[in-house]
Amino acid sequence: FTETVDRKAPTPRPFNSNQELRDAVNKYANYDPDDAEGFATTYGWPMDRWDVSQVDDFRWTFQGKISFNEPIGSWNVSNAKTMAGMFYEARSFNQDISAWDTSNVIDMSGIFNDATSFNQHISAWDTSNVTDMSGMFYKACFNQDISA
Numbered sequence: 231f232t233e234t235v236d237r238k239a240p241t242p243r244p245f246n247s248n249q250e251l252r253d254a255v256n257k258y259a260n261y262d263p264d265d266a267e268g269f270a271t272t273y274g275w276p277m278d279r280w281d282v283s284q285v286d287d288f289r290w291t292f293q294g295k296i297s298f299n300e301p302i303g304s305w306n307v308s309n310a311k312t313m314a315g316m317f318y319e320a321r322s323f324n325q326d327i328s329a330w331d332t333s334n335v336i337d338m339s340g341i342f343n344d345a346t347s348f349n350q351h352i353s354a355w356d357t358s359n360v361t362d363m364s365g366m367f368y369k370a371c372f373n374q375d376i377s378a
Contacts, residue, residue: 242273242280243273244282244284245285246284246285248287251288254273255292258277259295277302278304278305282307283306284309285309285310286312286334288312288313289313289314289337290314291317292320293315296320297322298320299325300325303327303329304329307331311334311336313338315340315341317343318343318344319343319345320348321344321345322347323348327350328352332357332360336359336360338360338366339363339366340365341366342368342372343367343368343369344369346369346371353374353375353377
């Protein structure tokens, strides 16, 4: 994730599904210089420029991405319904995602499960519609005040 690529799409194409987003995350994580031009033209580069506004399922997006630590705080996740296991085993992730609009999320189960580095403020998150928070911080080192 550390290589700099200067290939910014003028208007990145929005992601339409969880599977498309997960496939792109996998390609991003396994950066291939031979595929960089097409990838950057399609989705934008770096990852914080990605248009995820149409995605409603963020389940397992970064599952197993142990070294993932990209800034994605600018993502528009306002259509998200589930974020279950989103950062499962993303052990290096510790970026500011405090501004995310989580008002439509109903499932946050295991979102930070085994995300051992994550320790950011998320007290502004609107969790009023969340019905499942089971294991949200299981095996995480999270130590922040989450009271509103």
